[in-house]
Amino acid sequence: xxxxxxxxxxxxxxxxxxxxxxxxxxxxxxxxxxxxxxxxxxxxxxxxxxxxxxxxxxxxxxxxxxxxxxxxxxxxxxxxxxxxxxxxxxxxxxxxxxxxxxxxxxxxxxxxxxxxxxxxxxxxxxxxxxxxxxxxxxxxxxxxxxxxxxxxxxxxxxxxxxxxxxxxxxxxxxxxxxxxxxxxxxxxxxxxxxxxxxxxxxxxxxxxxxxxxxxxxxxxxxxxxxxxxxxxxxxxxxxxxxxxxxxxxxxxxxxxxxxxxxxxxxxxxxxxxxxxxxxxxxxxxxxxxxxxxxxxxxxxxxxxxxxxxxxxxxxxxxxxxxxxxxxxxxxxxxxxxxxxxxxxxxxxxxxxxxxxxxxxxxxxxxxxxxxxxxxxxxxxxxxxxxxxxxxxxxxxxxxxxxxxxxxxxxxxxxxxxxxxxxxxxxxxxxxxxxxxxxxxxxxxxxxxxxxxxxxxxxxxxxxxxxxxxxxxxxxxxxxxxxxxxxxxxxxxxxxxxxxxxxxxxxxxxxxxxxxxxxxxxxxxxxxxxxxxxxxxxxxxxxxxxxxxxxxxxxxxxxxxxxxxxxxxxxxxxxxxxxxxxxxxxxxxxxxxxxxxxxxxxxxxxxxxxxxxxxxxxxxxxxxxxxxxxxxxxxxxxxxxxxxxxxxxxxxxxxxxxxxxxxxxxxxxxxxxxxxxxxxxxxxxxxxxxxxxxxxxxxxxxxxxxxxxxxxx
Numbered sequence: 001x002x003x004x005x006x007x008x009x010x011x012x013x014x015x016x017x018x019x020x021x022x023x024x025x026x027x028x029x030x031x032x033x034x035x036x037x038x039x040x041x042x043x044x045x046x047x048x049x050x051x052x053x054x055x056x057x058x059x060x061x062x063x064x065x066x067x068x069x070x071x072x073x074x075x076x077x078x079x080x081x082x083x084x085x086x087x088x089x090x091x092x093x094x095x096x097x098x099x100x101x102x103x104x105x106x107x108x109x110x111x112x113x114x115x116x117x118x119x120x121x122x123x124x125x126x127x128x129x130x131x132x133x134x135x136x137x138x139x140x141x142x143x144x145x146x147x148x149x150x151x152x153x154x155x156x157x158x159x160x161x162x163x164x165x166x167x168x169x170x171x172x173x174x175x176x177x178x179x180x181x182x183x184x185x186x187x188x189x190x191x192x193x194x195x196x197x198x199x200x201x202x203x204x205x206x207x208x209x210x211x212x213x214x215x216x217x218x219x220x221x222x223x224x225x226x227x228x229x230x231x232x233x234x235x236x237x238x239x240x241x242x243x244x245x246x247x248x249x250x251x252x253x254x255x256x257x258x259x260x261x262x263x264x265x266x267x268x269x270x271x272x273x274x275x276x277x278x279x280x281x282x283x284x285x286x287x288x289x290x291x292x293x294x295x296x297x298x299x300x301x302x303x304x305x306x307x308x309x310x311x312x313x314x315x316x317x318x319x320x321x322x323x324x325x326x327x328x329x330x331x332x333x334x335x336x337x338x339x340x341x342x343x344x345x346x347x348x349x350x351x352x353x354x355x356x357x358x359x360x361x362x363x364x365x366x367x368x369x370x371x372x373x374x375x376x377x378x379x380x381x382x383x384x385x386x387x388x389x390x391x392x393x394x395x396x397x398x399x400x401x402x403x404x405x406x407x408x409x410x411x412x413x414x415x416x417x418x419x420x421x422x423x424x425x426x427x428x429x430x431x432x433x434x435x436x437x438x439x440x441x442x443x444x445x446x447x448x449x450x451x452x453x454x455x456x457x458x459x460x461x462x463x464x465x466x467x468x469x470x471x472x473x474x475x476x477x478x479x480x481x482x483x484x485x486x487x488x489x490x491x492x493x494x495x496x497x498x499x500x501x502x503x504x505x506x507x508x509x510x511x512x513x514x515x516x517x518x519x520x521x522x523x524x525x526x527x528x529x530x531x532x533x534x535x536x537x538x539x540x541x542x543x544x545x546x547x548x549x550x551x552x553x554x555x556x557x558x559x560x561x562x563x564x565x566x567x568x569x570x571x572x573x574x575x576x577x578x579x580x581x582x583x584x585x586x587x588x589x590x591x592x593x594x595x596x597x598x599x600x601x602x603x604x605x606x607x608x609x610x611x612x613x614x615x616x617x618x619x620x621x622x623x624x625x626x627x628x629x630x631x632x633x634x635x636x637x638x639x640x641x642x643x644x645x646x647x648x649x650x651x652x653x654x655x656x657x658x659x660x661x662x663x664x665x666x667x668x669x670x671x672x673x674x675x676x677x678x679x680x681x682x683x684x685x686x687x688x689x690x691x692x693x694x695x696x697x698x699x700x701x702x703x704x705x706x707x708x709x710x711x712x
Contacts (some may be wrong), residue, residue: 001613003031008061010095015057023168027212034186035056035212042156042187042198045213047345052154056092059150059186065121069147072122073175073183075168076129076159079104080125080293085154089122098122104129106290119144127159127168131468134174138405145179153201153449156187156255160198161385163470163673166394168435170423174402186607190345191338193384203422213706214380218354219344221374229364234260234331238360239267242329245358246309247277249326250300252346253311256332258285262502264331265311269505280308282627283505285315288487292504297322305569311505312566317342324349327356333369335538337376337383344377362697364568365627371558371569372547383541386606388690389426392677395435397470398423398445400454404462408451411436411657417463423482427536431683438680474672477518479503489520494617542612542697545629549602550584552576560603575593576600579708590638590707591630598630599641603701608699614648617658635660638707659685 003023004012015023023031025043033041042052063071074089076082086102092102099121101111105671109163116137117124123144125133136143151172155408159165177184185202192198192210203566226238242264246253255261263282272279280303282296292673296310300322308322310316317339328347348355359374363368395418402417403409409417417434418424424432439445444458454462476488487503489495491513500509509525551571561569581587584602591598601608605626612631615622623632636644642677663669663684670676670684672691689695 003028006031006035006061007057010090011057011061013095020350024050024054024213025215026051026211026214027057029213030054031058031061033209034184035062037487038184038206038207040185040187040199040204041477042189042192042195042208043208044189044192044210046215047190047342048349049190049213051093051190052088055152055186055188056089057153057692059511060092060096060098063149065096067120067147069119069122070115070123070144070152071147072152073145074122074124074152075149076124076126076154076328077164078155078400079106079126079318080297080315081154081318082126086124087353089124093122100124116140116143116228127164127171129317130171130470131167134171134405135401135468136311136681141175141178145175146181148175148179148183151183151202153185153187154188155383156198156201157189157191157193158318158711159201160194161387163388163391163394165201166388166391166423167397167470169201169203170394170398170421173421173423177201191341191382193338193382194387197384197387200422213578216485217345217348218356219348220359221357221560222368223367223558223565224358224360224362224467224559225367225562225568226362227364227564227568230594233263234267234362238331238362240271240359242331243268243271246327246329247272248306248307249309250303250307250324251327251329252316252325252343253309253310253329254317254331254334254343255311256335258278258287258313259369260331261285261311261313262505265309265505266502266507268309268311276308278597280306281505282310283503284306284310284312286313288504289485291485293412312357314339322346324353329358329360329372330470331360332362332366333359333373335540335550337373337381337544340373340377341382345496350399350462356695361565361568363661364572365629367565367568368548368551368572369627371546371551371561372544374560375551376547381543383543385539386694388687390425390431390686390690391424392431392435392679394470395424395427395432395437396675397467398469398529399435400462403445403452404454408448408453410450411447411452414452415621434680434683437680438683442678444678470674472671475518477513477520479508479520479522481508481522481524486522495520498653498696499528537606540626542607545602545604546584548629549581553581553584553587572579578710581708582705585707586704586706588705590641590709592635592710595635597633597636599633599707600628600630601701602629604694604697606692606694607701608696609696610693611648611702613655613693614698615644617655638709641707648702649699652695656682656690659688665686 019514026043027050030043042053045051045522059072082102082104083677086100103112103116103123103125159168195210201207219681226235229235232708246409253264255264261283265281268281269279272281282642284293284296297320300308300310325347328343330343344357346353359370361370413515415429418432419429443455447450447453453527460520474490477491479486497510497513500507507525508522510520511523576589579589608624608626612622612624660681663681672686676684676687
């Protein structure tokens with residue numbers, strides 16, 4: 001039977017009303033498999049390929065919504081994406097009597113109360129709101145979800161390899177246990193790196209299949225190069241060229257930070273105003289107030305003719321519908337291939353349109369990384385994030401959540417519960433017990449008789465709204481002008497009364513900082529600096545770094561590079577020609593300078609950090625430049641380094657003891673994890689190793705490489 005004929009009559013009616021000439025490939029495949037098997041499915045297809053419909057057309061056909069209880073749970077990483085998808089799912093359900101409920105911090109309280117009173121239909125939720133539901137309405141979980149048939153995870157790649165992903169998987173397990181229910185899981189993504197990792201969501205990896213639409217959309221690309229002339233600001237020539245590139249088009253511009261977003265938007269607006277041209281240039285990132293972001297999104301979606309440019313971070317990388325844009329601009333390299341895929345997919349969303357992307361670079365190393373990522377994208381390669389083997393910090397969070405939701409539980413019950421929880425498949429009963437003991441010692445929980453309970457101090461933690469998320473949020477101050485919230489900023493030493501800064505594409509002068517209410521009162525100003533935001537280190541995968549070296553030592557020409565890019569690449573290639581590198585898998589340059597030696601590893605960020613860790617362990621001073629793939633040492637020869645590498649094959653216990661001393665001397669080193677401070681020291685060491693290092697991979701790398709020296 002054809003996919004179309006498998007669908008219910010109301011769904012076929014919906015398709016007819018949409019004037020679809022045919023179902024798309026991912027929709028055909030999903031309908032057939034979902035309706036004729038009991039497996040879980042990951043649906044992978046390019047942006048704007050109809051993945052949402054591919055999941056919901058068969059689900060709406062399969063489920064009997066006249067039965068009581070929530071039948072479908074849709075989980076999204078973003079509230080904005082939930083609000084966007086709510087409208088699409090509502091349209092799909094137009095001919096069906098199905099209640100659709102948004103459940104998040106900004107959603108209607110009356111709709112939530114109706115759902116609790118009469119649970120049914122489809123619920124759209126974030127992991128954090130699901131966590132809140134367990135903490136505050138645990139007794140309602142069986143009532144809500146005992147008849148749950150499907151869980152749909154949108155942008156599932158966004159969760160993979162992250163703490164939010166571990167939390168989400170644990171919450172899925174908890175629904176299964178608390179509501180005594182088995183559901184099918186459907187994941188949606190345009191970019192999947194590690195298939196085996198993704199298939200673990202929902203706890204049935206062997207019964208989870210991947211449906212992938214590998215058809216590609218035509219994409220045109222051009223590279224432009226404007227070397228940064230010192231400082232942290234963009235070359236003015238780049239801004240002028242960018243203005244010519246975008247001012248008469250509908251464009252998304254992606255720099256790699258919120259501060260850069262503000263800088264670029266400000267200068268584009270300034271140039272446009274000087275020429276009396278349109279002023280449709282917007283800054284869109286998480287620190288811009290939600291109402292302004294929604295205005296920008298709606299403007300882009302409903303505006304038919306006027307050109308506009310939205311300068312944004314990853315806030316618009318995911319599938320929020322802003323309509324189709326003419327092109328996407330990336331400024332300096334993305335940090336992974338998946339981000340580039342997502343961003344390119346925002347352009348040419350209509351059938352028959354090609355995606356257009358312009359990649360600007362401001363130094364030769366960013367250029368090399370951009371070329372490497374583009375070439376890997378062309379080959380269909382997606383790099384994947386590494387999942388923590390021992391996510392002890394999320395175990396702490398989930399232990400506290402379970403104790404709170406149960407209002408007490410025995411230690412044996414708790415250990416048994418988490419031994420079975422597939423989010424913590426490698427964590428042993430002894431390790432779970434150690435985590436519990438640490439929480440007891442730190443007086444976050446207490447034992448009364450046989451039961452573990454949240455302590456008085458622990459109540460302050462678990463009753464905070466901040467408890468539901470597993471990531472640390474910056475302490476933010478609301479920026480206010482004439483009682484209107486413009487956005488929010490972290491307070492930093494550069495921000496004081498009379499200082500000026502850019503936010504929401506405008507310049508502001510600080511009138512007053514109210515620390516008690518966490519407000520910054522501002523007035524418009526004429527000039528100011530981009531604000532300072534803080535973020536952790538970004539990992540670059542080994543496959544990207546290795547590709548950079550392959551390009552560097554090859555003679556391959558790239559017809560998408562402008563002349564300035566070609567010149568910059570030639571200079572970099574000439575610089576490394578002296579090493580006579582042949583095999584990009586093995587050969588590594590060792591550069592001798594007058595006062596130093598530089599080892600160019602062209603290895604992943606984790607391998608580089610681990611080499612530096614080994615050097616620190618052996619008392620050897622070093623400096624590390626991740627962008628340039630180099631580790632700087634005092635003068636040494638290749639032979640000396642080989643001898644040094646042989647010492648690195650040390651017992652893991654020695655590394656653990658060394659890191660234990662490092663953490664004890666500097667406890668703040670574990671602050672990258674919101675929940676790490678509650679762990680015993682041995683688990684903090686494991687957490688640090690998991691997050692930043694890769695010992696086995698590094699030893700294998702060092703055993704395989706051959707150093708090629710330049711001769712002074």
